[in-house]
Amino acid sequence: MKTSLAIPVIKTTHSKLSETDFSNLVFGKVISDHMFVADYKNGEWTDLRIEPYAPMEIHPANAALHYGQSIFEGMKAYKNDSGEILIFRGDANARRMNESAERMCMPSIPEEIFLEGLTQLVDLDRNWIPSGKGSSLYIRPFMFAMDNYIGVKPSDTYRFMIFTCPVGAYYNKPVSVKVETQFTRATEGGTGAAKTAGNYAASLYPALQAQKAGYDQLLWTDGKSHSKIEESGTMNVMFKINGTLITAPTHTGTILKGITRDSVIQLAKDWSEPLEERFLTVSELHQALENGSLQEAFGVGTAATIAFINKIHVNGKDYTLAESSQDSFGKRILKELDGIKYGEIADPHQWIIKI
Structure with a gap:
């Protein structure tokens, strides 16, 4: 440059x-x-x-x-x-x-x-x-x-x-998460979409309680009903259920417009991966964990890139997820992003600034 x-x-x-x-x-x-x-x-x-x-x-x-x-x-x-x-x-x-x-x-x-x-x-x-x-x-x-x-x-x-x-590495192992239905990270009309220090300060207490209970991060839910999954503490979050990738939309102003999130969505579209930008409800997540239709869950963010989730606590119960296979979407997307970031493969969207 x-x-x-x-x-x-x-x-x-x-x-x-x-x-x-x-x-x-x-x-x-x-x-x-x-x-x-x-x-x-x-x-x-x-x-x-x-x-x-x-x-x-x-x-x-x-x-x-x-x-x-x-x-x-x-x-x-x-x-x-x-x-x-x-x-x-x-x-x-x-x-x-x-x-x-x-x-x-x-x-x-x-x-x-x-x-x-x-x-x-x-x-x-x-x-x-x-x-x-x-x-x-x-x-x-x-x-x-x-x-x-x-x-x-x-x-x-x-x-x-x-x-x-x-x-x-920010996370050197898969992470465990707890669905948070009492405390609120952001509400519509608030500052949830801004990367401002106060948002993180407000999240520290509930995150600390989760860590004391043995979980690495929270899965935040919406501030009105606590019925919809929004994002995790340090990253946006994605789920693959019955072959479809699901991640929360950003139009409500309660979710940070993650740049890694945007990159993953773009690559998913490039690969014609079934994708839905919509809120996954807590009950849908619970059902998918119960019936085994949740294939993958991972966080996406600058610090972690892709953080694989191996345990989810919801409705009073822990669910353990199987380790993702090498041909899973999460593993493929991590390999692709790393390849672009380290200059090992083509950069089709001109994401790299080279010095």
Whole structure:
């Protein structure tokens, strides 16, 4: 990708690269050397720069701390056998971040600033991209309010930042999930479709209760009746029942428009796979588990890509799912997405940004 913005760079004088154990990466714990920063004031984005990753000073009256104006994205960069860097669908992340910004009364980020800051940062820290299948460089763009003012109103100033983390697999084994019918992640008219920090804060307590009961994640249901499956805690979710792939639609505004979800749907259409974008009811899921018509269940998301589900708790009972065969849809789609991301197969939809 050609660069067009001249972004000043201050390089670190002490790289942590040689101190990092790439064979033992805990997801999100190790941060690369640099970060991209841009500030919004007087109606425009200014002071674009790349500088050493470091703590920053925040005023105690910072509006984001008190009123929650904070949004983020997540994506990954990969390294192919030729040493080229491949970023998966960064333009889609830029668009989705601006959709979140609109909902949260925050300024949009010009796509050029988003993508140039992203690619130049990743290029600078390219040696942080781990090699090997299943490893990648996780990229975290985020924006938050910067006004120092105690009052309930949209901030006038904001900061946009990007930092990166070398990571291994998010889930290294299949996951167990519990259908949640008491707590609510999102309701129509709320912020469920925005990737905003508050959505995740509200989900922590019920997720923790599920983990204490022995489950990895929740399957959230709709906030009105708790009768329809929406999504999981860190990913959208898909079910294959009687040969048909079923996943919740996004038109209600209660579900994040997952980029991995969109990619899986596109590939399913390419393969003429039977597909329904509709809500699966809790009773349908229960019946499919009882009669054995549920063939596959898996989560889809940036961190996990495809997270296979091996146990579902619903209506007071645990159901164990058989391990997916190598020719199952989930295994095939994971192989296809990995092939595109690592540059091993053709990229028919131009999803890859190459550095």
